[in-house]
Amino acid sequence: MIKAHPSEALLYQYSSGELSCAMSLMVATHIDMCPSCQRVSAEIEQHLCEKHFDEIAAKWDQKQCDDMLAAIFSSESSHPLIHNDPNNMICLQGRRFNLPPTLANNAYRIGDWNHMLGKLWRAPVSIGGVENTNLIYMEPGATVPEHTHKGVEATLVVNGTFSDEYDSYEDGDFIMLDASRKHSPRTVQEDCLTLATLDAPLHFTSGISRLLNPFSSLFFK
Ligand SMILES: [Zn+2]
Structure with a gap:
């Protein structure tokens, strides 16, 4: 739900x-x-x-x-028919994910998967504009170090479950966080595929993760 x-x-x-x-x-x-x-x-x-x-x-x-x-x-519609191909899936780490129609129609914008660190993977989505948009895949037991946002971070759960200090989120949940909210997303038993867009780099806030601030460009490139 x-x-x-x-x-x-x-x-x-x-x-x-x-x-x-x-x-x-x-x-x-x-x-x-x-x-x-x-x-x-x-x-x-x-x-x-x-x-x-x-x-x-x-x-x-x-x-x-x-x-x-x-x-x-x-007039005839100038829009192409929505191409809702049931085979429109992406595969990663032996898992197959169905893409919702809008994302499936934009599958050609999805770049190659890169391993970021630990249990985190990223594939850039080239959609233009100033934002940085990525598919982020968290294996089970993954943690993103605690961070705030200089701008706005919007995250949509495409498949799976992740949680942070505020709540846990499942398929379809849409979360907007601004600079006032620190959080540290993580997965436990289940993995999670999310679509995330940032309009400014992440800012890591605690302990050793502060050392990762130069690394925040990895989340924003
Ligand atoms: Zn809704």
């Missing part, structure tokens, strides 16, 4: 096309996995359409409105 969702404000920005490409990918992938956010974003889109249509209708005469509607309904 998904318990951590994007805020309604973020869903509104998503539907309005105001989010960065990286954050759009994160929110769209969550929506793929979350019936509740599918309903909310459909309502938001309906509301936005009505609002825009009312604005246009207030300015245009009847013929202009009729022409626009005729053009919309006669």
